[in-house]
Amino acid sequence: xxxxxxxxxxxxxxxxxxxxxxxxxxxxxxxxxxxxxxxxxxxxxxxxxxxxxxxxxxxxxxxxxxxxxxxxxxxxxxxxxxxxxxxxxxxxxxxxxxxxxxxxxxxxxxxxxxxxxxxxxxxxxxxxxxxxxxxxxxxxxxxxxxxxxxxxxxxxxxxxxxxxxxxxxxxxxxxxxxxxxxxxxxxxxxxxxxxxxxxxxxxxxxxxxxxxxxxxxxxxxxxxxxxxxxx
Numbered sequence: 195x196x197x198x199x200x201x202x203x204x205x206x207x208x209x210x211x212x213x214x215x216x217x218x219x220x221x222x223x224x225x226x227x228x229x230x231x232x233x234x235x236x237x238x239x240x241x242x243x244x245x246x247x248x249x250x251x252x253x254x255x256x257x258x259x260x261x262x263x264x265x266x267x268x269x270x271x272x273x274x275x276x277x278x279x280x281x282x283x284x285x286x287x288x289x290x291x292x293x294x295x296x297x298x299x300x301x302x303x304x305x306x307x308x309x310x311x312x313x314x315x316x317x318x319x320x321x322x323x324x325x326x327x328x329x330x331x332x333x334x335x336x337x338x339x340x341x342x343x344x345x346x347x348x349x350x351x352x353x354x355x356x357x358x359x360x361x362x363x364x365x366x367x368x369x370x371x372x373x374x375x376x377x378x379x380x381x382x383x384x385x386x387x388x389x390x391x392x393x394x395x396x397x398x399x400x401x402x403x404x405x406x407x408x409x410x411x412x413x414x415x416x417x418x419x420x421x422x423x424x425x
Contacts, residue, residue, distance in 0.1 A: 195414060197236040197310065199318075199337040200227070200346045201329070204245035204271055206404045213245050215274055224279045226410040227315060231284055235414060236310040238340060239317050240333040241275060243267030261325035268329060269294060272319035285314040291323030306340050316340075330384035331391065338395045345392070345399040346413060347383070352403035353421035354383050370422045373399075383423055392425075399423040 202223065209216025227237055246267035247260075269290060276286040287309045289301040298319060299305060309316045321332040337345050354376070355365040373393035376383050383389065383401060392399060402413050402420030413420065 195235065195343050197238070197340065197342050198230075198344055198346055198414060199238040199240065199333055199340070199342040200348060200410065201333045202239065202241045202275075202348050202404070203350070204242040204267065206348060206350060207241065207271065207275065208245040215245070217278070220275055220278045221282065223275075223404070223410065224282045224284070226408060227279065228282055228284055229411050230414055231313060231315060234313075236313075237315045238306070238310075238336065238342065239272070239275070239315060240329055240336060241268055241271040241317070241319070242329045243271060246270065258325040261321075261327075264329075265320045265323070268321060269298065269319040272317040273297065276315075276317055279315055285312065286317060287314050288317040288319050290318075290320035292320060294320075301336075303339050306336075310340070327387065328385050330388035334384065334388045334391045334395075334397060337397050338391070342397070345397060346410065347399055347401045348404035348410065349401060350403070350405070351401075352406065352419060353401050354381055354423065356381070368421050370424060372424050376423060392423075396425040398425050 207215055207220055209219040230237060243264045247264050272288050276288055279286050288298040289306060290298040291301050293300060306316050318336045321327060321329050322335060333345060351359060354368045354371055357365045359365040373389060377389050400413060400420055400422050402409050
């Protein structure tokens with residue numbers, strides 16, 4: 195495994211506070227990623243915006259505008275997390291699908307590959323740059339574009355279940371499941387658009403719990419406790 199794309203939820207970065215950032219949580223992620231970078235693994239990162247914005251639940255805001263605010267929330271998250279990564283000794287870059295002045299660089303595959311070759315952690319912020327597409331779709335799109343080996347989905351649950359384990363104590367966890375099954379059963383590993391894009395482009399996803407000790411490092415190094423979503 196040479197290049198992976200890690201998806202972090204905004205809520206996970208907020209820790210128990212549920213909003214904003216929990217610096218200890220983010221620093222813990224940074225130290226794990228540094229271990230992988232030091233071992234020569236190229237890491238791209240996509241972060242959701244849920245710790246700042248859940249605008250789709252509002253009936254008073256136009257969907258396009260709500261999604262634009264969500265894109266900006268992901269950029270704020272990437273700027274913050276990027277700085278924490280730098281504080282533990284990594285080089286980083288933030289790429290967006292639209293101009294953000296001097297805050298970020300405009301995304302291109304060539305630019306991303308140039309940064310990866312310099313052992314930089316590359317943050318892909320701003321989603322796809324278009325409304326009606328989630329950060330789920332954004333992470334699958336970027337993974338395909340930069341030829342990642344796998345998408346790592348760090349979630350609040352430890353894998354994929356046949357129903358919501360938070361509301362159903364008898365939910366059954368899958369050790370492995372195909373993207374075809376995920377789509378057929380509408381399991382919402384990622385949203386449906388992202389699932390179909392991943393299936394059609396043969397992009398596997400591994401789902402695991404972020405809050406387990408050393409979960410990112412263990413996942414990449416083969417000590418995997420989550421669910422492998424296969425192609």
